[in-house]
Amino acid sequence: MQSMHYLKNYINGVNCDALSGKWIDNYNPSDGSVYAQIPDSSKQDVDKAYSAAQAAFPAWSTTTIDTRSKIMLRIADLILENLEGLAKAEAKDNGKPLSLATAVDIPRASANFRFFGNGITQFASKAHQSVGLNTMNYTLKQPIGVVGCISPWNLPLYLFTWKIAPALAAGNCVVAKPSEVTPMTAYLLGDICTQAGLPAGVLNIVHGTGPTAGQAIVEHPNIKAISFTGGTQTGAHIARVAAPLFKKLSLELGGKNPNLIFADCDYQKMLSVTLKSSFANQGQICLCGSRIYVEETIFEQFKKDFVAKVASLKVGNPFDADTKIGALVSKSHMEKVQGYIEIAKQENGTILYGGKPVEVTGSEQGYYLQPTVIEIQENQCRINQEEIFGPVVTLMPFKTEAEALKLANDVKYGLSATIWTSNIDRTMRLSKDIQAGIVWVNTWLNRDLRTPFGGVKQSGVGREGGFEALNFFTEAKNVCISYQGNI
């Protein structure tokens, strides 16, 4: 019998229970068992975390950049030193293949701290001399104070640290909440930060549900900025709550990203990358290309080749080395995704492959679903318009570039898009006109952390990444000094 893990909040450098003494069950999606309990935090816990952060702010915000940077880099090193344990914890908590957590999630969490630990040393302000007016302006980039970071379950430590690292590097103190569905690696991060020498109270991690603990962060009158990644509906709600409090907001929300495939592309490269962009992390990446549009002349060939590749993906326990598709994150999410497969049938979609749950030997109670490919007749059908966020893609042919563009933009989301073509003029035209924050051409999920990241339309407001994130987590203050004489 497995022993139960009791997770703690991390407040003022100390691991502690929720003040209410209440707990929430935490599931292992690969076998459906409850394997941990997490604190069911309330407003009182958020207030406690805020007080710790506020008390730590004067010292942290005036710590030298060199010292701050060294602590960030030490956290990055310690994450890598703990790679194996963190990757196992992530795979167990989320259901993703251990190979993916080991190769991508945990290294990227480390890279986030390394990137912003180095980045802060290059984050400079500008000066503007007004010749003739005899004034000199300079801009101070000042930390905001106590900021809130709220993250989702799909890339747990990867996205949690993507927010926390720039916030801390810029000199803020943080109250952060990971998803209640995948709290484990955020919990483990607390100890790593202590070991790295992060002073008590600079980072506070509060576990709990969105409507209670998350909402308390958003509603807190003195938490002055919120960096949120999650669903579009939640984002809209957070924007409504934060607006009267005049908080700075960064909202990274849902996606329903087009993948435009032209006959002149590098076909073999496109096939293998499209397999990843469709089903990596069980299709639970906001950037997955879930709407696939293929030029009519190669549509039948693509269907045949793609379905054959999809059929070769092994669905299995996240800890098996050859597993390509692990478990979906929760029972309720599995039911939601299956619900969309039923909707597809009502909408006259043709299921070319998949659509059924998979019983994995030894893990019969886990949440496994076949990768699913559905040919659709209408761009406007629900499965092609609503974010499913699972291993389900739609497929549709197009005749012309103009039609492809129209189909790509005919959706309320605008996070990313992928174009497959060898025609440079087409690349330039489409990249300009596609409504998305990120466009990949002949590649997918290639990320340089210096580049801006974010969505348009209902995929969000604001940009993260590089100096965009450091700008978000600072206030720009202009100082104008009048001087005498000529300089």
Ligand code: NAD
């Ligand atoms: P979610 O919106 O349900 O939850 C995200 C986080 O918000 C969780 O920590 C949750 O507890 C919290 N939350 C929920 N209600 C809240 C409230 N009222 N106040 C404050 N916090 C609240 O999203 P999810 O299901 O965890 O994640 C999946 C979604 O995230 C998908 O829509 C996906 O596209 C999106 N996502 C977007 C990006 C991006 O960068 N654009 C990246 C990853 C995931």
